[in-house]
Amino acid sequence: MPRYNPAALEPKWQKFWEENRTFATPRLPEGEKMYVLDMFPYPSGNGLHVGHPEGYTATDIVCRYQRMRGRSVMHPMGWDAFGLPAEQHAKKTGTHPRITTEKNIATFRRQLKMLGFSYDWSREVATTDPDYFRWTQHIFLLLFDTWYDAEVQRGRPITELPIPKDVEAQGEAAIRRYQDDHRLAYQLEAPVNWCPALGTVLANEEVIGGVSERGGHPVLRLPMRQWMLRITAYADRLESDLERLDWSESIKSLQRNWIGRSTGAEVDFFIGPEPTVNGMPLAEQFEEWVVSRIENGYPRKPGDDVLRIYTTRPDTLFGATYMVIAPEHPFVERLAMPDLAHEVCAYCERAARKSDLDRTDLAKEKTGVFTGSYAVNPVNGRAVPIWVADYVLISYGTGAIMAVPAHDTRDFEFAKKFDLPIVPVVDPGQREGVDREAVLRGDSAYTEDGVAINSGRFSRLDTAEFKTAIADDLANKGMGRAAVNYRLRDWLFSRQHFWGEPFPILHELDAQGNPTGMTRALGPEDLPVDLPEMATFNVSHDRPEPPLEQAPETWLYVTLNGSRYKRETNTMPQWAGSCWYYLRFLDPRNGQALADPQTEKAWMPVDLYVGGAEHAVLHLLYARFWHKVLYDRGYVSTPEPFMKLVNQGMILGEMEFTGYRTKSGEMASASDVKESAEGGFLAKSSSQPVEAVKLLPDQVEKQGDAFVLKEDPSIRVDSRAYKMSKSRGNVVNPDEVVKDYGADSLRLYEMFMGPLEAVKPWSMEGVNGVRGFLDRVWRMIVDERAEEVRLNPAVTDVEPSEEQNRVLHRTIKAVTDDLNQMAFNTAIARMMEFTNYFLKEAPRPKGAMEKLVLLLSPYAPHLCEELWRVLGHSDTLAYEPWPAYDEAAIRESTVEIPVQVNGKLRAKIQVPADADQAALESTARGNERVAELLEGKKVLKTIVVPGRMVNFVVK
């Protein structure tokens, strides 16, 4: 009668934990603290996905384990609840995003509770709560109030920004403009991704290859006033502090690549103060410029008489045969000679219309147009033509380059196409894979280091020496300086959405109601700035206007001290709320501060942070950036928020076999099939479209390293698991799994599938398998034949036998060691071995059963709480001490040792566990089989590793 019945048992224990506040965390840690954080989810309308509980189960296991080891554990959960889907739902249905969001949160909360995670639910927060985003807005004000002091590498209050004399002389407005130019939060006219089909502006990361990520609609680039965050100021610290973090190398390298630090030099090329008739700067003006630069040094901002470029290869300056500026470069107009202006202008317009996809398509030929103007190469005084080409990006470096076709593949392609001179200045010397003669002839681009040639007095220097020498030389002459650049761009921080945090910023209006261009930040006492009540969300679809422009006037306009202001109508991106939520969890109801400093100091940093790899770059970089600003400004006590980071691997759908069928019904081999441009499939040999068909496992068989059709082994079949998606119909719903197998089985299966960080396919049969294990654990301890739940008669209060004790302690050790390394899959395997062994034992010592229940409890907490009851305990096991193991009990008196002859396993011998080398060797020689093999042979060498193996090398 009392079979293992999770459907009854799991809700019972969830209720128990809730009523007894079993997992409530004290305000301050009692004893050693451990802060374990999950990446909080966006509560989508689809509910929980089996990918979510993977990381959540892993952290829950760690938390339950650490509680049993006496640690004070902080383990909260909340909702990253702003986001576009709720807003789009509102556009369609008129339902307020808050209502949709609350409904979705309720679903997520129910589903998470159903899985028995030990969160302290009293700390739950949602980024959409005014009590929460009040502090998000507060942090924005802090960013607005901070400038980055590059000298001390620290963010400081804007009031401490030194104002240059010349700015001060221009008066109050100039000073404010100067300050605004230095804030970490600043405004910029920047292009946004406007998607007319979706009627919204998309974030860069929502645009993949020039079309919208969802729907694949075209995206236009339109300039709009935007809020930017100066994350580039922190680029160096964001990169170098990675070193102190316990993160996987792959994630660190993703972040490093994203930051993309490069070192090189800035160099000014003289173009003359104004255009000349033939486009050539005047020689005497160049001479004067050279002299003035030697006297005055290198200016921080380039004047109108120079084109400033950035290069990582200043050693190739003598090989610069032309220059290229980006189509958006401010000098385009003035450099375009009258006879070419029309052509140049047309080119720039075309470039502006191109999507990112067109511009970055690698297969594409280089394009560009000559301006008719020339610049003077500062190292040799030669005039070089200036071109406009879209392979130079306005957003990187200075938006202008010197082109060295002999040593840069892009410049080489361009020079070839437009027949520009190619002057080699780096001799590769003799090296593998490089055609030195071709390089020296200018027929091939060589981009590595070498020895300088054709470089005046720098010739014969190797690349590294040259770089230092030329940097000094340029600096002395005031023509350049060493410089660092980042691939990382400042963070576009505003969105034209309704469902996001309003900015706590007012725009000043003049008497006519037009913006004066001056902004005013609200004070902390004015927060939160809540969203207005809106009549409709379905605003204009033909231009990228913030929906809040349609807000009621009572919200939109503010009068303060007699001045009229209009509120900022952009809202913050979804990333904002997730940048600091780990701090709010520590003190979620604090009305005075984002978190009490004492509490912050006691719990931070996060000891373990687990989440999907899709956040490896952006979220983690943004959050680290905010944290560093908070650190600089004294709000937090640690320079980094997340000490250890683990990315769970994606869970794919079930393994699928796919065959391909032509129109005429014949099967085509998978090796002959490729994806067509439209997303369908084509047979490579005939170019005919083929259709993918799902095959059953018994229709295929393995042949070599591929699967083939059973009935026609010449036909190869694809076998792989795909990402879960609605369209593929392979989504697994956790509700269904819990209904059929129970939450403990779901948890256990997700941990048993393989290493946490690996990508793994789902298997319902696998869930069934771990359910079988839990059934066996139940039967091992509970009397299934009895009417009510009671102890299995085989379980008695006896002392364990030596072997039973060894199995027990070995299991405790293995499970504990694996858990410390988050190797949950192998820990579960060890507990399965324990169960397989003890099911055959009778009587079964009750003490051993209790230990197993404790070991298993982090994985299958509901079942184990119940078994703990059955074993005669009346309280929760959540705070029972973690079982300890006894090395002495593990040690065996005799061990089996393999004996090899010439590295091949030939025999196994039984020896005392502590047998020394000599004893091992003589026992091995005494073995009948070994003796036979050594007979008449010469033993050249004997390798004996005590406790491991014996190897005879013979001839």
Place this chain on the structure above:
RNA sequence: GCGAGAGUGGCGGAAUUGGCAGACGCGCUGGACUUAGGAUCCAGUCCCGAAAGGGGUAGGAGUUCGAAUCUCCUCUCUCGCACCA
């Protein structure tokens, strides 16, 4: 193209980090109990071979008494970046 990671039975995956390859689970085969089995239990399950034995960790070379593990080359897959000067 550049950067990172991976490749082990029919499948998911183990292997104390250089020392018995395939733990554990699924699947499969046979058997027991059954009206029944998508329940449970027992036995088997890397390949060739009747056995002795031989082969085997994507492929090839190398270091070593000994390699899934270390080195080099090749191939394949996954992820990220993608004209970043």
